Amino acid sequence: MHIESLISYFDNYLRLDEEEKAFIRKKFFEKQVKRRQFILQEGDVCRLNTFVVAGCFRMYMVDEKGKEHNLQFAIENWWIGDIDSFHKEKPSKLNIEAMENSIVLQIRKEDQLRLFVEHPKFNRIFRVFTENALISFQNRVLQNISSTAEERYLDFMDRYPNIFNRISNVQIASYLGVTPEFLSTIRKKLSRS
Amino acid sequence: MHIESLISYFDNYLRLDEEEKAFIRKKFFEKQVKRRQFILQEGDVCRLNTFVVAGCFRMYMVDEKGKEHNLQFAIENWWIGDIDSFHKEKPSKLNIEAMENSIVLQIRKEDQLRLFVEHPKFNRIFRVFTENALISFQNRVLQNISSTAEERYLDFMDRYPNIFNRISNVQIASYLGVTPEFLSTIRKKLSRS
DNA sequence: CAATTCCGGTGACCTTTGTCATGTCATTAA
DNA sequence: TTAATGACATGACAAAGGTCACCGGAATTG
Incomplete structure (x- = not known):
């Protein structure tokens, strides 16, 4: 059922013929992912490319101090996967975790x-x-090399409202490269303007 | 003459047949670029994809305060161009400048x-x-979101020795997102270890 | 429904990094 | 060869951001 969403999605780029659609239907498989479940964990090779039909994911790295750094999020109609691991068939250093119950299509x-x-x-x-x-x-x-954390926060809010409104500030802070405490300080300052 | 470098370069990825080589020879053209000359300036559409045969380039953005931020460098066997402007045919916000006398092939x-x-x-x-x-x-x-400036500097030194040894610290600082003064502080600290 | 976990904010204190002015030396341009 | 420009370092002071402990409330789990 959701495979038709993907076909629609491709159709927006280039019209697909019936043979191409048949291939898509045959090769992609659907998966339900519960909140907090992983579709990739560090140390594993990323063997699947993932299209998000519904839900939200984050792809992150854990540093040597155990701190998590969000590299990117993915919501509906976004692709997610560690392309380095995927193409070079080497163990990934990244994790991909569902931030809410989700549905994906994978190949x-x-x-x-x-x-x-x-x-x-x-x-x-x-x-x-x-x-x-x-x-x-x-x-x-x-x-990242030219803006303040406040500017980056405002830009993230403007650019990705559909993500901004469904994830916590802790996750946003991690994505922006600041601590939750500092983000709280930024938000307080902004609410006074 | 230099076109053969490019053909060699492609051959490392996939063996080219004579027809493919003929196309390369026909469509790429060579250009000499003097130090401080630009192959792209902000406001112009990037219409060329550039392969560096000899020399060194930097692609940078100037912020609203007039400060320059180096996004990337390119030396021999690297490609450089603003792919956003190139594919969407819109004015670029980036500049590409030769840091030394260079030779490129463009398409x-x-x-x-x-x-x-x-x-x-x-x-x-x-x-x-x-x-x-x-x-x-x-x-x-x-x-950038998980390391200190010192760690990033050391990594840059290790990862790109061929670039590190031919550009100034001002340019490295800009690439790393720190001021030249702070980079000087980092270097002083490192030289004491 | 209760216990646990997570989120968000706060404040004192600390570290990293920026700003600005200055001086010296190397490189470039005339 | 001389003058101008750029690179590099330095130091005083300031700003941005981090750490740690703590608290209250919301969400999640059992």
Whole structure:
């Protein structure tokens, strides 16, 4: 049922023919993920590419002090996975955890490669996804080295209202690279303006 | 002459046939860039994808206070360009400047798209480039939100010795997101260990 | 429903990093 | 060769952000 959401999603980029749709229906499989469950844990190889149909995820790294650093979130119509581990088949240093009960569609690496070979249209579509992700991360790096934490917080609020409104401040602080206490200070200052 | 470097470079990824090589020779053109010259300036649309044959470049943004923030460097065998401007044909907010006399090979967007359509092997090769770039930026974001400036400086030194040894500390500081004065403090501390 | 966990805020104190002015030396330009 | 510019370091002072302990309330779990 949810597979049609994914087909719709691809159709927004490039119209799919029946053979392409059949391939999608055949190779993607649906999974229910409960809150606090993982679809990737550090040390494991990331063998699946994941499309979020419903719910919210965070991909994070735990540093040597045990502190968690959120690299990215993913909500409906977003893809998530550790592409480094996925393509190089090496153990991931990242974790992907459901922040609420979620539904995803997943495809194995070998099936995704078949998809690209047998249906080159997907090669193009996925390259656009990767490019868009790269652009986002470049902007994020620039922002991290040129803006204050307050500016980054306001920008996050503006840019991702659908995420901002459903995750806790602790998670936002981790994503921005500040402590929850400091974020609280920022919020207090902003509420006075 | 330098075009053969590029062909060699591609050959490391996937063996090229004669037709593919002919296309490369035909569509890429060489350019000499003097130190302090730009191959992209903010406000212009980035219409060229650039491969560095010799030399060193930096891609940076100037913030509203006039401060320059280095997003990335590029030396021999690296690609550089503002992919956001390149693909969406919108004015760039970035500048790409030669840090020393350099030689590059460049291809226009429409030729690159022809390359992908007529020679799908390049679609795959460039997707690998984009994925590798994305992985680098993800790691950089993680590092920026979880490490001290000192740790980032040491990592930069280890990871990019070929860049580290040919650019000034002012440029490194800008890339790391710290002031030159603070970097000087870090270096002093390190030289005492 | 009770116990536990998590979230959000607070405050004292500390560390990291920034600002600004200054001086010296190296490099570049005229 | 000289003048100008840029790089690098320094130090006093300031700002941004972190640490730690604590408290109250909301959400989650059993």
